[in-house]
Amino acid sequence: MGRDSRRRTKQLEVVWDAVKDETSHPTADQIYDRVRKDLPNISLGTVYRNLQKLVVEGKLQVFTLGRTQHFDPLIEQHQHFICQNCERVYDVFVVPDEGILSSSLPREGFTVTSHQLALYGNCKACSEK
Amino acid sequence: MGRDSRRRTKQLEVVWDAVKDETSHPTADQIYDRVRKDLPNISLGTVYRNLQKLVVEGKLQVFTLGRTQHFDPLIEQHQHFICQNCERVYDVFVVPDEGILSSSLPREGFTVTSHQLALYGNCKACSEK
DNA sequence: TTTGATGCAAATCATTTGCATGGGT
DNA sequence: ACCCATGCAAATGATTTGCATCAAA
Numbered sequence: 373m374g375r376d377s378r379r380r381t382k383q384l385e386v387v388w389d390a391v392k393d394e395t396s397h398p399t400a401d402q403i404y405d406r407v408r409k410d411l412p413n414i415s416l417g418t419v420y421r422n423l424q425k426l427v428v429e430g431k432l433q434v435f436t437l438g439r440t441q442h443f444d445p446l447i448e449q450h451q452h453f454i455c456q457n458c459e460r461v462y463d464v465f466v467v468p469d470e471g472i473l474s475s476s477l478p479r480e481g482f483t484v485t486s487h488q489l490a491l492y493g494n495c496k497a498c499s500e501k
Numbered sequence: 502m503g504r505d506s507r508r509r510t511k512q513l514e515v516v517w518d519a520v521k522d523e524t525s526h527p528t529a530d531q532i533y534d535r536v537r538k539d540l541p542n543i544s545l546g547t548v549y550r551n552l553q554k555l556v557v558e559g560k561l562q563v564f565t566l567g568r569t570q571h572f573d574p575l576i577e578q579h580q581h582f583i584c585q586n587c588e589r590v591y592d593v594f595v596v597p598d599e600g601i602l603s604s605s606l607p608r609e610g611f612t613v614t615s616h617q618l619a620l621y622g623n624c625k626a627c628s629e630k
Numbered sequence: 631t632t633t634g635a636t637g638c639a640a641a642t643c644a645t646t647t648g649c650a651t652g653g654g655t
Numbered sequence: 656a657c658c659c660a661t662g663c664a665a666a667t668g669a670t671t672t673g674c675a676t677c678a679a680a
Contacts, residue, residue, distance in 0.1 A: 421660080
Protein backbone atom coordinates (compact mmCIF):
# COMPACT_ATOMS: atom_id res chain seq x y z
CA MET A 373 0.00 0.00 0.00
CA GLY A 374 0.89 3.67 -0.18
CA ARG A 375 4.02 3.19 -2.31
CA ASP A 376 4.57 6.27 -4.41
CA SER A 377 4.83 4.86 -7.87
CA ARG A 378 6.23 7.78 -9.75
CA ARG A 379 6.87 7.35 -13.44
CA ARG A 380 9.49 9.35 -15.16
CA THR A 381 7.70 10.61 -18.26
CA LYS A 382 8.97 12.96 -20.86
CA GLN A 383 6.14 15.44 -20.20
CA LEU A 384 6.87 15.66 -16.49
CA GLU A 385 10.50 16.28 -17.26
CA VAL A 386 9.73 18.99 -19.79
CA VAL A 387 7.31 20.75 -17.44
CA TRP A 388 9.90 20.76 -14.69
CA ASP A 389 12.56 22.07 -17.05
CA ALA A 390 10.25 24.90 -18.01
CA VAL A 391 9.81 26.16 -14.45
CA LYS A 392 12.78 25.09 -12.43
CA ASP A 393 14.86 28.22 -13.08
CA GLU A 394 11.98 30.57 -13.61
CA THR A 395 11.70 33.73 -11.53
CA SER A 396 8.75 35.25 -13.38
CA HIS A 397 6.04 33.27 -11.59
CA PRO A 398 4.39 31.86 -14.70
CA THR A 399 0.82 30.60 -14.95
CA ALA A 400 -0.12 27.13 -16.15
CA ASP A 401 -0.99 28.60 -19.50
CA GLN A 402 2.36 30.29 -19.92
CA ILE A 403 4.12 27.08 -19.01
CA TYR A 404 1.96 25.24 -21.51
CA ASP A 405 3.09 27.59 -24.26
CA ARG A 406 6.75 27.05 -23.51
CA VAL A 407 6.48 23.34 -23.12
CA ARG A 408 4.76 22.92 -26.45
CA LYS A 409 7.93 24.00 -28.20
CA ASP A 410 9.51 20.77 -27.02
CA LEU A 411 6.45 18.57 -26.96
CA PRO A 412 3.92 19.96 -29.45
CA ASN A 413 1.32 17.35 -28.55
CA ILE A 414 1.33 17.78 -24.81
CA SER A 415 -2.07 18.67 -23.46
CA LEU A 416 -2.92 21.48 -21.10
CA GLY A 417 -4.46 18.94 -18.74
CA THR A 418 -1.15 17.12 -18.49
CA VAL A 419 0.63 20.35 -17.73
CA TYR A 420 -1.82 21.01 -14.91
CA ARG A 421 -1.45 17.47 -13.61
CA ASN A 422 2.32 17.62 -13.61
CA LEU A 423 2.46 21.03 -12.01
CA GLN A 424 0.21 19.69 -9.31
CA LYS A 425 2.51 16.73 -8.87
CA LEU A 426 5.53 18.99 -8.48
CA VAL A 427 3.68 21.05 -5.90
CA VAL A 428 2.79 17.95 -3.90
CA GLU A 429 6.41 16.82 -4.09
CA GLY A 430 7.40 20.19 -2.67
CA LYS A 431 9.46 21.19 -5.68
CA LEU A 432 7.15 24.08 -6.54
CA GLN A 433 5.00 26.59 -4.69
CA VAL A 434 1.67 27.87 -5.95
CA PHE A 435 -0.09 31.06 -5.12
CA THR A 436 -3.20 32.61 -6.53
CA LEU A 437 -3.39 36.08 -7.96
CA GLY A 438 -6.84 37.22 -8.92
CA ARG A 439 -8.31 34.01 -10.16
CA THR A 440 -5.15 32.49 -11.56
CA GLN A 441 -2.49 30.24 -10.14
CA HIS A 442 1.17 31.15 -10.42
CA PHE A 443 4.02 28.72 -9.95
CA ASP A 444 7.28 29.42 -8.21
CA PRO A 445 10.31 27.11 -7.95
CA LEU A 446 11.53 29.14 -5.00
CA ILE A 447 10.30 27.00 -2.16
CA GLU A 448 11.96 28.72 0.76
CA GLN A 449 9.58 30.81 2.83
CA HIS A 450 9.27 34.16 1.15
CA GLN A 451 6.74 36.79 0.17
CA HIS A 452 5.65 38.49 -3.01
CA PHE A 453 5.61 42.03 -4.22
CA ILE A 454 3.04 42.57 -6.94
CA CYS A 455 3.35 45.59 -9.20
CA GLN A 456 -0.06 47.15 -9.63
CA ASN A 457 0.99 48.58 -12.94
CA CYS A 458 2.66 45.77 -14.86
CA GLU A 459 1.39 42.88 -12.75
CA ARG A 460 4.87 41.44 -12.44
CA VAL A 461 5.58 39.50 -9.27
CA TYR A 462 8.85 39.82 -7.39
CA ASP A 463 10.13 37.59 -4.63
CA VAL A 464 10.72 39.35 -1.36
CA PHE A 465 12.47 38.01 1.69
CA VAL A 466 10.84 39.53 4.71
CA VAL A 467 9.96 37.83 7.92
CA PRO A 468 6.98 39.45 9.56
CA ASP A 469 7.37 40.35 13.19
CA GLU A 470 7.45 37.26 15.37
CA GLY A 471 4.64 38.63 17.44
CA ILE A 472 2.33 38.55 14.50
CA LEU A 473 2.85 34.90 14.00
CA SER A 474 2.57 33.80 17.59
CA SER A 475 -0.43 31.80 18.61
CA SER A 476 -1.64 34.48 20.95
CA LEU A 477 -2.42 37.01 18.34
CA PRO A 478 -5.76 36.25 16.77
CA ARG A 479 -7.27 35.23 20.10
CA GLU A 480 -6.71 32.61 22.75
CA GLY A 481 -7.34 29.14 21.45
CA PHE A 482 -6.20 29.98 17.96
CA THR A 483 -3.00 28.57 16.54
CA VAL A 484 -1.19 30.10 13.61
CA THR A 485 0.72 27.57 11.55
CA SER A 486 1.54 29.59 8.47
CA HIS A 487 1.10 33.00 6.98
CA GLN A 488 1.29 34.79 3.70
CA LEU A 489 2.11 38.41 3.08
CA ALA A 490 1.58 40.16 -0.23
CA LEU A 491 2.93 43.62 -0.92
CA TYR A 492 1.39 45.80 -3.61
CA GLY A 493 2.86 48.88 -5.20
CA ASN A 494 4.95 50.05 -8.10
CA CYS A 495 8.07 48.29 -9.23
CA LYS A 496 11.29 49.92 -10.24
CA ALA A 497 10.78 49.38 -13.96
CA CYS A 498 7.37 51.07 -13.85
CA SER A 499 8.45 53.94 -11.62
CA GLU A 500 11.23 54.87 -14.01
CA LYS A 501 8.96 55.27 -16.98
CA MET B 502 -20.68 63.65 -18.15
CA GLY B 503 -19.34 61.59 -15.27
CA ARG B 504 -22.22 62.25 -12.88
CA ASP B 505 -22.76 59.21 -10.71
CA SER B 506 -26.37 58.42 -11.31
CA ARG B 507 -27.09 55.91 -8.59
CA ARG B 508 -30.57 54.50 -8.42
CA ARG B 509 -31.94 53.25 -5.16
CA THR B 510 -33.36 49.88 -6.11
CA LYS B 511 -34.93 47.33 -3.86
CA GLN B 512 -32.35 44.72 -4.86
CA LEU B 513 -29.38 46.92 -3.97
CA GLU B 514 -30.96 47.65 -0.62
CA VAL B 515 -31.62 43.99 0.09
CA VAL B 516 -28.07 42.97 -0.87
CA TRP B 517 -26.66 45.61 1.43
CA ASP B 518 -28.93 44.53 4.27
CA ALA B 519 -27.71 40.98 3.84
CA VAL B 520 -24.04 41.84 4.31
CA LYS B 521 -23.84 45.02 6.32
CA ASP B 522 -23.69 43.32 9.73
CA GLU B 523 -22.14 40.10 8.58
CA THR B 524 -18.93 38.87 10.18
CA SER B 525 -18.82 35.50 8.44
CA HIS B 526 -17.28 36.69 5.16
CA PRO B 527 -19.95 35.28 2.88
CA THR B 528 -19.53 34.50 -0.80
CA ALA B 529 -21.74 35.90 -3.54
CA ASP B 530 -23.60 32.64 -3.62
CA GLN B 531 -24.31 32.65 0.08
CA ILE B 532 -25.55 36.21 -0.16
CA TYR B 533 -27.70 35.21 -3.10
CA ASP B 534 -29.35 32.51 -0.98
CA ARG B 535 -30.19 34.92 1.82
CA VAL B 536 -31.40 37.64 -0.41
CA ARG B 537 -33.79 35.36 -2.24
CA LYS B 538 -35.84 35.00 0.93
CA ASP B 539 -36.80 38.65 0.54
CA LEU B 540 -36.70 38.92 -3.22
CA PRO B 541 -37.32 35.46 -4.69
CA ASN B 542 -36.86 36.67 -8.24
CA ILE B 543 -33.56 38.43 -7.83
CA SER B 544 -30.91 37.04 -10.13
CA LEU B 545 -27.41 35.97 -9.20
CA GLY B 546 -26.07 38.42 -11.76
CA THR B 547 -27.76 41.28 -9.98
CA VAL B 548 -26.29 40.17 -6.68
CA TYR B 549 -22.84 40.21 -8.26
CA ARG B 550 -23.43 43.61 -9.82
CA ASN B 551 -24.63 45.12 -6.58
CA LEU B 552 -21.82 43.64 -4.52
CA GLN B 553 -19.42 45.11 -7.02
CA LYS B 554 -21.12 48.45 -6.68
CA LEU B 555 -20.80 48.38 -2.90
CA VAL B 556 -17.13 47.53 -3.21
CA VAL B 557 -16.53 50.45 -5.56
CA GLU B 558 -18.37 52.72 -3.16
CA GLY B 559 -16.05 51.54 -0.41
CA LYS B 560 -18.78 50.05 1.72
CA LEU B 561 -17.48 46.52 1.31
CA GLN B 562 -14.11 44.82 0.98
CA VAL B 563 -13.50 41.77 -1.17
CA PHE B 564 -10.84 39.17 -0.86
CA THR B 565 -10.31 35.93 -2.68
CA LEU B 566 -9.90 32.58 -1.02
CA GLY B 567 -9.07 29.76 -3.35
CA ARG B 568 -11.01 30.77 -6.39
CA THR B 569 -13.89 32.42 -4.60
CA GLN B 570 -14.57 35.97 -3.54
CA HIS B 571 -15.63 36.74 0.00
CA PHE B 572 -17.24 39.97 1.09
CA ASP B 573 -16.57 41.85 4.28
CA PRO B 574 -18.38 44.95 5.54
CA LEU B 575 -15.43 45.67 7.82
CA ILE B 576 -13.60 48.22 5.77
CA GLU B 577 -10.96 49.32 8.22
CA GLN B 578 -7.53 47.93 7.49
CA HIS B 579 -7.35 44.47 8.98
CA GLN B 580 -6.16 40.96 8.25
CA HIS B 581 -7.71 37.54 8.12
CA PHE B 582 -7.15 34.34 9.96
CA ILE B 583 -8.32 31.33 7.99
CA CYS B 584 -8.96 28.08 9.80
CA GLN B 585 -7.49 25.25 7.79
CA ASN B 586 -9.98 22.86 9.29
CA CYS B 587 -13.39 24.53 9.06
CA GLU B 588 -12.47 27.21 6.51
CA ARG B 589 -14.01 29.90 8.65
CA VAL B 590 -12.47 33.33 8.32
CA TYR B 591 -11.85 35.58 11.32
CA ASP B 592 -10.97 39.24 11.29
CA VAL B 593 -7.66 40.04 12.91
CA PHE B 594 -6.30 43.43 13.81
CA VAL B 595 -2.58 43.28 13.42
CA VAL B 596 -0.36 45.86 11.92
CA PRO B 597 2.73 44.30 10.37
CA ASP B 598 6.00 45.83 11.39
CA GLU B 599 6.45 49.26 9.88
CA GLY B 600 9.74 48.22 8.42
CA ILE B 601 8.06 45.64 6.27
CA LEU B 602 5.84 48.19 4.71
CA SER B 603 8.42 50.85 4.07
CA SER B 604 9.31 51.57 0.50
CA SER B 605 12.87 50.43 1.00
CA LEU B 606 12.12 46.85 1.60
CA PRO B 607 11.66 45.04 -1.66
CA ARG B 608 14.46 46.92 -3.34
CA GLU B 609 15.38 50.45 -4.21
CA GLY B 610 13.00 51.95 -6.71
CA PHE B 611 10.07 49.93 -5.45
CA THR B 612 7.18 51.56 -3.63
CA VAL B 613 4.80 49.66 -1.41
CA THR B 614 1.34 51.16 -1.31
CA SER B 615 -0.62 48.39 0.35
CA HIS B 616 -0.25 44.95 1.78
CA GLN B 617 -2.26 41.96 2.77
CA LEU B 618 -1.48 39.40 5.41
CA ALA B 619 -3.29 36.10 5.78
CA LEU B 620 -2.80 33.85 8.76
CA TYR B 621 -3.56 30.14 8.54
CA GLY B 622 -4.03 27.72 11.38
CA ASN B 623 -6.64 26.21 13.63
CA CYS B 624 -9.40 28.20 15.21
CA LYS B 625 -10.60 27.88 18.75
CA ALA B 626 -13.76 25.99 17.85
CA CYS B 627 -11.80 23.37 15.94
CA SER B 628 -9.03 23.03 18.52
CA GLU B 629 -11.54 22.26 21.25
CA LYS B 630 -13.06 19.33 19.43
C1' DT C 631 -39.71 60.08 -20.83
C1' DT C 632 -35.14 58.83 -20.13
C1' DT C 633 -31.70 55.67 -19.19
C1' DG C 634 -29.68 53.02 -15.49
C1' DA C 635 -30.88 48.46 -13.32
C1' DT C 636 -32.73 43.92 -13.73
C1' DG C 637 -33.57 38.93 -15.12
C1' DC C 638 -32.24 35.49 -17.97
C1' DA C 639 -29.25 32.90 -20.59
C1' DA C 640 -25.20 32.39 -22.86
C1' DA C 641 -20.29 33.33 -22.62
C1' DT C 642 -15.84 33.38 -20.41
C1' DC C 643 -11.80 31.87 -17.76
C1' DA C 644 -9.18 28.81 -15.15
C1' DT C 645 -9.05 24.37 -13.80
C1' DT C 646 -10.61 19.58 -13.29
C1' DT C 647 -12.23 15.17 -14.73
C1' DG C 648 -13.85 10.82 -17.36
C1' DC C 649 -12.36 7.72 -20.40
C1' DA C 650 -10.04 5.06 -23.89
C1' DT C 651 -5.35 4.51 -25.18
C1' DG C 652 -0.33 4.60 -24.72
C1' DG C 653 4.01 3.95 -22.47
C1' DG C 654 7.00 3.15 -18.13
C1' DT C 655 8.39 -0.45 -15.18
C1' DA D 656 1.54 -7.77 -18.40
C1' DC D 657 0.36 -4.29 -15.11
C1' DC D 658 -1.54 0.14 -14.29
C1' DC D 659 -0.05 4.91 -14.02
C1' DA D 660 0.11 8.85 -17.24
C1' DT D 661 -1.50 10.99 -21.30
C1' DG D 662 -4.53 13.37 -24.83
C1' DC D 663 -8.83 14.86 -25.77
C1' DA D 664 -13.07 16.66 -24.84
C1' DA D 665 -16.59 17.53 -21.91
C1' DA D 666 -17.63 19.18 -17.25
C1' DT D 667 -17.20 22.28 -13.47
C1' DG D 668 -17.36 26.54 -10.66
C1' DA D 669 -17.16 31.33 -10.23
C1' DT D 670 -18.00 35.36 -12.40
C1' DT D 671 -19.20 38.32 -16.34
C1' DT D 672 -21.81 39.95 -20.17
C1' DG D 673 -25.38 40.86 -24.00
C1' DC D 674 -29.78 42.10 -24.53
C1' DA D 675 -34.62 43.03 -24.25
C1' DT D 676 -37.48 44.78 -20.67
C1' DC D 677 -38.53 47.23 -16.37
C1' DA D 678 -38.73 50.83 -13.27
C1' DA D 679 -36.41 54.83 -10.69
C1' DA D 680 -35.73 59.65 -11.62
